Amino acid sequence: MTDVTVPAASPTAVSRARRRDxxxxxATIGIIIAGxxxxxxxxxxxxxxxxxxxxGYAIVTVGMVLQLGYxxxxxxxxxVFMGVGGYGxxxxxxxxxxxxxxxxxxxxxxxxxxxxxxGAVVTxxxxxxxxxxxxxxxxxxxxxxxxxxxxxxxxxxxxxLPFWNGPTYESAxxxxxxxxxxxxxxxxxxxxxxxxxxxxxxxxALGEDERxxxxxxVSLRQRRLEVFVxxxxxxxxxxxxxxxxxxxxxxxxxxxxxxxxxxxxxxxPGRKSIAGAIVGAIxxxxxxxxxxxxxxxxxxxxGAVLLLxxxxxxxxxxxxxxxxxxxxxxxxxxxxxx
Numbered sequence: 001m002t003d004v005t006v007p008a009a010s011p012t013a014v015s016r017a018r019r020r021d022x023x024x025x026x027a028t029i030g031i032i033i034a035g036x037x038x039x040x041x042x043x044x045x046x047x048x049x050x051x052x053x054x055x056g057y058a059i060v061t062v063g064m065v066l067q068l069g070y071x072x073x074x075x076x077x078x079x080v081f082m083g084v085g086g087y088g089x090x091x092x093x094x095x096x097x098x099x100x101x102x103x104x105x106x107x108x109x110x111x112x113x114x115x116x117x118x119g120a121v122v123t124x125x126x127x128x129x130x131x132x133x134x135x136x137x138x139x140x141x142x143x144x145x146x147x148x149x150x151x152x153x154x155x156x157x158x159x160x161l162p163f164w165n166g167p168t169y170e171s172a173x174x175x176x177x178x179x180x181x182x183x184x185x186x187x188x189x190x191x192x193x194x195x196x197x198x199x200x201x202x203x204x205a206l207g208e209d210e211r212x213x214x215x216x217x218v219s220l221r222q223r224r225l226e227v228f229v230x231x232x233x234x235x236x237x238x239x240x241x242x243x244x245x246x247x248x249x250x251x252x253x254x255x256x257x258x259x260x261x262x263x264x265x266x267x268x269p270g271r272k273s274i275a276g277a278i279v280g281a282i283x284x285x286x287x288x289x290x291x292x293x294x295x296x297x298x299x300x301x302x303g304a305v306l307l308l309x310x311x312x313x314x315x316x317x318x319x320x321x322x323x324x325x326x327x328x329x330x331x332x333x334x335x336x337x338x
Contacts, residue, residue, distance in 0.1 A: 021196055028189035031278075035181030044170020049245060050289055052177035054282030056241035059180075059187050061265045061277035063234030066191050069271035070200065071227050072207035074131035075122070079138050079258040081232040083145065084111050085239025086249035090157030100161045100244060107240050108233055115232030116225070123224040126210070138254050145251040156250030160243040173245070180241045187234050188274060194230070203227065260302050261288070267309050270318025 035055065042048035060078055067073045088107040092098040098106065122133045145151045152158070164175035194200055205213040206223055214220055243249040252258060265284050269276025288298055313320050 021193075023196060024189040024192040027192055027274075028185040031185035031188055032182050035184065036178045039174055039177040039181065042174075044168070044173045048173055048177060050286050051282060052173065052180055052245040053242060054285035055177070055180045055184050056238050056245060057262070057265060057285055058238075058278040058281035059184050059241060060235045060238035060262060061281045062184070062187050062191050062274055063231040064262065064266045065272060065274050065277050066194060066203070067227055067231040068266060069273075070195060070207055071203040071223070073123075073224060073227050073231075074127060075134045075228055075231070076131055076259055076263075077118075077122075077134040077137050077232065078235040078262050079254055079256075080134075080141055081111055081115065081235035082239030082242065082258070083141060083249075083251075083254040084114065085236035085241075086160075086243035086253050087145070087151060087157060087239075088236070089240045089243050090160045090249045091151075093161050094157060094159045100163050100165075103161075104163075104237070104240050107236050111233045111236035112229060115229045119225045119228035119232070123221065123228050135256075135259075138256055138259055142251055142254040142256075145254055151251075154251065156248055157243075158248045160247050160249060162247070163241070163244045176244050180245065183237055183241060184278070187237065188278070190230075191234075191274065199223070199226075257299050257302070260299075260306060264302050264306050264309075267306060267314075268316050270316035272315070273318040276316065276318050 039048055039051060042051065060082060064078060067075055085107050088110055089100070089103040092103040092106055093100065118137075122130055125133055145156075146154060162172045162176035163179035164172065166172035166175050195203075202213065202218045202223055205216065206218055206220065210220060239249075239253060242253065261284070265281040266277055268284070269280035288294055294301060309316060315322075
């Protein structure tokens with residue numbers, strides 16, 4: 001049997017290619033400019049609060065695209081680390097006097113350490129075992145937050161500071177929304193940089209076939225842990241953004257319905273679409289608060305939608321559009337040959 005060796009690109013060539021790639025930076029700048037303009041136009045209205053909340057969720061879903069979409073890491077712990085971000089900022093600001101920037105940096109560091117320790121254990125479990133292991137974490141921590149007086153019990157932690165304060169509530173909401181958009185832009189640029197790098201190719205190979213990925217030299221344990229930590233840190237940043245926008249964090253951020261909401265925000269637009277994850281998070285958050293019927297029956301509607309997507313079109317709207325375009329292309333060619 002003849003060994004086939006694939007020539008590797010030199011580190012210098014790879015570094016130059018990454019510097020020439022304009023997509024991550026362009027996406028970051030585009031999101032910041034467009035998002036800031038939209039929030040500034042909305043002023044301090046209720047719609048601006050909903051959009052800012054949706055942007056906070058989008059920070060989480062962008063990380064989930066890398067986890068669930070590309071590497072297919074079945075980890076359902078995003079709501080847990082949203083709780084770490086939300087409760088972390090709330091406790092640090094209301095009880096220890098830290099400002100919003102200091103609490104955000106502390107939450108990022110804490111989420112990185114906690115996710116590394118947790119991920120070093122749970123990412124050893126493959127597939128469904130990892131899903132079950134992480135699915136139990138929200139149930140445990142929700143009960144802990146609900147009955148803990150230190151975490152505010154059922155009422156949660158009130159008085160969370162906005163990212164960027166202002167003379168009025170409306171101005172503070174707009175300023176904090178702009179900071180949240182900047183965080184989303186940075187998160188999107190980072191995830192795009194990973195996806196479009198050699199590491200991204202390894203993650204795609206890991207998602208398609210773990211044995212094949214390992215046979216070509218991919219370190220499975222290292223890549224699994226790295227993806228878990230990055231997704232968890234982005235979830236914590238998103239949780240901090242939600243707490244900042246709403247000025248409160250409650251145990252609801254930790255429960256299983258919050259995790260289902262995140263899954264719908266990713267799977268309905270398409271689990272491999274970063275643009276879909278951003279738009280889906282904002283649109284679904286808006287729809288969930290638009291009418292009393294949807295907000296009252298949210299759990300039932302979300303469960304039905306998620307089940308329908310998984311059964312009919314696992315790749316979501318993006319997958320359906322791609323499949324439709326591929327089906328039309330041969331038909332057009334056939335018609336042209338006539």
